[in-house]
Amino acid sequence: MTELSENLNDLSYKIIGCAIEVHKILGPGLLESAYQKCLIFEHEKAGLFVKKEVSLPILYKDIELDHGYRIDLLINNKIVIELKTVEAFTDVHTAQVLTYLKLGKFPLGLLINFHSKILKNNIKRFINT
Numbered sequence: 001m002t003e004l005s006e007n008l009n010d011l012s013y014k015i016i017g018c019a020i021e022v023h024k025i026l027g028p029g030l031l032e033s034a035y036q037k038c039l040i041f042e043h044e045k046a047g048l049f050v051k052k053e054v055s056l057p058i059l060y061k062d063i064e065l066d067h068g069y070r071i072d073l074l075i076n077n078k079i080v081i082e083l084k085t086v087e088a089f090t091d092v093h094t095a096q097v098l099t100y101l102k103l104g105k106f107p108l109g110l111l112i113n114f115h116s117k118i119l120k121n122n123i124k125r126f127i128n129t
């Protein structure tokens with residue numbers, strides 16, 4: 001395993017731990033924005049660098065298109081976090097994270113659905129290959 005992948009694994013472990021802490025306290029049923037605010041607090045408390053609602057333009061040939069794509073959270077400028085409060089993940093949710101990874105050239109993404117009884121069953125991890 002490379003140093004980068006070990007670092008990403010450690011980071012994703014911390015991020016997931018923070019998400020579990022938020023879910024343990026708040027439970028399901030709130031708006032995505034409430035979970036986002038609490039996650040920012042937990043991530044910063046854990047010593048992580050957090051950006052929210054990061055604009056992600058599309059580069060097409062020689063032009064840059066800003067079409068309102070926004071990453072919910074970007075941790076340490078490496079890991080994309082997409083938050084959901086839905087009954088179940090769909091293919092669109094997966095495509096969204098994969099697109100963010102590709103457009104931003106980020107190595108790792110997490111899709112987290114807080115609308116669940118057990119959060120660990122509603123986290124998907126994506127690697128940009």
